[in-house]
Amino acid sequence: MTETMNQPNRATTAERASRTVLSTADPQTAEKVKPDSPAGAPKRPGLILATILVGYFMALLDGSIVNVALPSIHEKLHASGAGLQMVAAGYIIAYAVLLVTGARLGRILGHERLFKAGLAGFTVASLACGVAQNTGQLITFRVVQGVAAAVMLPQVLSLIQQTFQGEARARAMSAWTAVLASGIVVGQVLGGVLVTANLFGWSWRPVFLVNVPIGVVLWVVAARTLPSVRPPSTGAGNKVDLAGVLTLSPTILALVVPLVLGHDEHWPVWGWVLLVGSVPLLALFLAVERRVAARGASPILPGRVLRRPGIKPSLILIFLVMVVYAGNLFATAIHLQGALGFSALRTGLAFAPCAASFGLVSFYWRKIPAHLVRRLALVGLLIGAVAMAAQIPMFKDGGYGGGWFYVDQLVLGFGIGLGNAPTMTLALLNVPVTDAADASGTLATTAQLAQVVGIATLGTLYLSVAPGKALHSAGHAMAALSVAAMAVTLVAAVFAHYLYRLDRRQRQAAATTATAATAA
Numbered sequence: 001m002t003e004t005m006n007q008p009n010r011a012t013t014a015e016r017a018s019r020t021v022l023s024t025a026d027p028q029t030a031e032k033v034k035p036d037s038p039a040g041a042p043k044r045p046g047l048i049l050a051t052i053l054v055g056y057f058m059a060l061l062d063g064s065i066v067n068v069a070l071p072s073i074h075e076k077l078h079a080s081g082a083g084l085q086m087v088a089a090g091y092i093i094a095y096a097v098l099l100v101t102g103a104r105l106g107r108i109l110g111h112e113r114l115f116k117a118g119l120a121g122f123t124v125a126s127l128a129c130g131v132a133q134n135t136g137q138l139i140t141f142r143v144v145q146g147v148a149a150a151v152m153l154p155q156v157l158s159l160i161q162q163t164f165q166g167e168a169r170a171r172a173m174s175a176w177t178a179v180l181a182s183g184i185v186v187g188q189v190l191g192g193v194l195v196t197a198n199l200f201g202w203s204w205r206p207v208f209l210v211n212v213p214i215g216v217v218l219w220v221v222a223a224r225t226l227p228s229v230r231p232p233s234t235g236a237g238n239k240v241d242l243a244g245v246l247t248l249s250p251t252i253l254a255l256v257v258p259l260v261l262g263h264d265e266h267w268p269v270w271g272w273v274l275l276v277g278s279v280p281l282l283a284l285f286l287a288v289e290r291r292v293a294a295r296g297a298s299p300i301l302p303g304r305v306l307r308r309p310g311i312k313p314s315l316i317l318i319f320l321v322m323v324v325y326a327g328n329l330f331a332t333a334i335h336l337q338g339a340l341g342f343s344a345l346r347t348g349l350a351f352a353p354c355a356a357s358f359g360l361v362s363f364y365w366r367k368i369p370a371h372l373v374r375r376l377a378l379v380g381l382l383i384g385a386v387a388m389a390a391q392i393p394m395f396k397d398g399g400y401g402g403g404w405f406y407v408d409q410l411v412l413g414f415g416i417g418l419g420n421a422p423t424m425t426l427a428l429l430n431v432p433v434t435d436a437a438d439a440s441g442t443l444a445t446t447a448q449l450a451q452v453v454g455i456a457t458l459g460t461l462y463l464s465v466a467p468g469k470a471l472h473s474a475g476h477a478m479a480a481l482s483v484a485a486m487a488v489t490l491v492a493a494v495f496a497h498y499l500y501r502l503d504r505r506q507r508q509a510a511a512t513t514a515t516a517a518t519a520a
Contacts, residue, residue: 044225048163049172051221053179055119056156058211058218059149060183062126063092063451064326065191066142067333068347069204072195076203079135081463082264086139088330089260089455094146095153096448097249100300103154104240111155111162112226116219118152123215130202130209163227178363186355188333192348241292244300247285252449254278259456263463305442310502313495314427315446320492321381321420322450324388324485327458331481335462339474340400353406354413361417371507373422374500380418381493387412388486395478416489419496426503458484 066073070084079087106114125145132138156176164172194206202209255278258271265271285301292299306312329351336342336350361380368376390408394401401408427443458481466477 045163045168047221048159048225048227049175051218051225052115052156052159053175054214055115055218055222056153056176057179057183058214059122059153060179061187061190062145062149062208062211063095063183064187064329065194065207066091067188067330068191068337068344069195069207070334071337072204072344073135073138077132077135077138079138080264082261083135083139084334085260085455085459087135087142088459089256089452090139090142091146091149092326092448092452092455093252093256094143095149096445096452097252098147098150098245099154099445099448100442101240101245102150102152103158104298105151106155106158108240110228111158112222112228115152115155115159115226116222118148118150118155119215119219119222121148122152123212123219124148126208126211126215130205130207130212159226178359180362186359188329188351189348189355192343192345196343196345196348239297241289241298241300243288243292244285247281247288248300251278251281251285252452254281256452256456259453259460263460301442309506310427310499311442313498313502314423315443317423317492317495317499318420318443319446319450319453320488320495321384321416322447323454323457324384324488324492325416325420325454326451327454328388328481328485330455330459331462331478334459335395335466335474335478336400339398339466350406351409353410357410357413358417359413361414362421365418365421373426374496374503377419377422378493378496378500380415380420381489381496383415384412384419385415385486385489385493387415388482388489391482392479395475395482398472398475419492423496423499426499 066088070079070088073079073087074084077083102114102118122145125141125148128141129138129145132141160169160172160176191207194210195204197206199206254274258274262268262271289299289301290303293303306315333347333351336347337344342350365373387408390404390411391401394405394408461484462477462481464477465480466474
């Protein structure tokens with residue numbers, strides 16, 4: 001009897017995870033708009049989905065599309081290594097710090113308003129990046145881009161929530177997951193195509209300028225199609241945690257800026273002071289968040305969410321995996337072009353196998369029987385660690401492994417994707433609907449912060465071990481980076497194992513409860 005009862009549970013837990021996420025975007029909004037009703041049904045929902053996902057994809061691409069353009073930016077603008085890291089990381093820093101605030105503003109002012117405002121700001125900032133005349137201007141406009149992305153991107157999940165119901169929502173969420181999974185790597189491929197094409201002789205500039213016509217068209221379509229929902233006017237969850245923003249921002253900057261600038265500045269005293277200072281700043285941020293929660297307000301980092309089973313290890317796992325993913329992509333792109341002489345196009349296409357396998361796994365993982373998902377996540381991370389280890393002999397003597405490099409990228413994307421893709425969704429299973437939006441924002445913010453740390457730490461490691469353009473030292477730098485990335489991936493696998501054991505205990509407890517209820 002127990003086995004019979006458990007079979008459906010095994011087959012549908014992944015689906016329940018999907019349904020949990022589908023209901024997390026904004027419970028208040030979901031109550032106000034019922035697309036299945038004649039009065040609330042939006043027109044042309046397919047066009048709405050295409051509009052918001054293209055905007056989402058465009059903003060995700062800009063987190064990585066610049067990587068393969070960095071050598072051209074270095075050549076044309078005479079940017080330093082630290083400047084190149086800030087061009088790449090400045091966007092993600094601003095996005096990561098303000099992501100949760102952007103989600104809260106959407107709840108206050110209306111999701112469609114914030115999406116359009118963020119899209120407009122992103123388009124203008126892209127134009128400014130494309131015409132920047134020096135490194136300082138480019139970094140500044142990249143930060144503005146990140147702020148605009150933080151306003152726009154959190155609204156996408158809420159707009160899906162209020163536009164689609166039932167099976168249509170499940171399909172929309174699958175599309176959203178695929179965009180989220182593949183955006184980073186596809187950005188590198190597209191960046192290589194644009195830089196190599198050298199449109200109008202503009203070198204790296206089309207990497208940013210391509211956003212302008214797309215952004216204008218999207219804004220016009222969004223203005224005509226996005227459903228308008230009157231935001232609620234009351235509630236603790238509808239206020240911006242200004243104290244949290246003001247304490248989190250310097251904490252992140254104190255950690256990241258020394259890591260990014262330390263190498264080129266020969267590790268000055270102020271850098272170490274900032275690094276050490278980030279610890280008490282973190283303690284201050286946590287204390288402020290506790291006081292915000294004690295007042296009955298809604299903090300950026302909701303403690304009740306972090307106390308839910310599996311959330312903390314899931315956050316750590318996501319953080320570690322994204323550190324490896326973003327840092328490895330950043331350093332490998334510089335290495336292939338700077339040390340091995342790859343063209344921008346060849347560099348971009350080098351990551352296509354990783355993009356394909358990562359995206360496919362992220363899109364189809366829900367078809368895996370639920371009782372195997374956690375176990376396969378652990379196996380996936382072990383596969384990812386092996387793929388990182390395989391890079392060591394490929395790079396250490398100044399080569400790159402030829403055809404085996406592309407096979408390794410395929411395996412790496414598969415392993416990392418299998419380890420990372422289900423984690424965010426499954427982490428939400430134990431979160432009440434009332435806290436689901438904050439939980440989703442916390443997980444997404446963690447992933448973005450991890451990208452910043454990955455670019456800063458692994459990028460600094462590569463640049464420190466590979467002085468100049470000596471092929472031999474560059475090869476050793478990539479080997480050292482691969483060792484570090486393998487170690488971090490193995491640590492992530494430890495947390496995946498813990499989540500697997502936690503999930504198994506929960507299943508056993510549920511089965512015992514069901515058996516007792518049946519016997520009664």
